[in-house]
Amino acid sequence: MSSRTDTDIALRASKVSKSFGGVHAVADVSIDAPKGTITAVIGPNGAGKTSLFNVLTGFDQADAGEVTLFGKRIEGEPAWKIARSGMVRSFQTPVGFPLLSVWENLMTAGADASESLWRGLFRRGQWRGLERDTAARADALLTELGLASVKDQRLEDLTAGQTKLVDFARLLMVEPQMVLLDEPAAGVAPSGIGRLAEQVRNLRERGITLLIIDHNIQFVFEVSEYIYVMAEGRVVVSGTPKEIAEHPMVAEIYLGSSK
Ligand SMILES: Nc1ncnc2c1ncn2[C@@H]1O[C@H](COP(=O)(O)OP(=O)(O)OP(=O)(O)O)[C@@H](O)[C@H]1O
Ligand SMILES: [Mg+2]
Structure with a gap:
């Protein structure tokens, strides 16, 4: 990684720390996500992966460190400002919105960035006539992600895997440059993992930089170019991935902690 210049880096965390009580x-985490690549963060439950995402995206404040x-x-x-700078994350x-349809969920995510989510939500009655570009984008994403057949179903009636894909589609409605995914493969049936991997790679092909947390090691090895444990x-x-797979400490860390 040392051969890369700063301009090659989309997201950089330098010595970032966050404590909760004791x-x-x-603790002193430094990571680089080079532009146009897929970088992964793995580790056992409680390792601090989600806490790291929270401070990178402004959903929580770091005690120390720099993020560029x-x-x-x-x-x-604040999180909204970081999102507007082009970095979005999944949870x-x-x-x-469980009671809204899949299509409506995408439309709320794609509402004009200058509006609040709630304002976008309450304007939804006007969408079909007024927001053709957003609607066309929602339709294209639903087709791309294999969700077209469930577009009118309520979010609460979908399978866990479909819900994850809707979540993914909602992120893409805002055309981000940097996407952080917190366990995209969790709850997705084994038969859906291939499609998820393909979608993640499609994003990279579009020039989006990705940072992914996941416990599904096979998925992580398949999509990522560089892994932090x-x-x-x-x-x-x-x-x-090859270096990580062969590293004795990784096997040790994961022993008894698979999820
Ligand atoms: N808001 C909070 N208040 C207190 N402790 C917290 C808070 N958030 C996280 N922690 C603690 O920080 C540590 C790291 O948690 P975190 O959720 O970041 O781990 P993780 O690597 O994402 O785990 P998992 O794989 O289970 O999602 C844990 O000990 C957790 O209990
Ligand atoms: Mg987590």
């Missing part, structure tokens, strides 16, 4: 959830997004310092900025538990708040090993 728990060092994130496309060369611009963003630590301490470990998918968010969305966290344990007890720290990055303990990093390397290519």
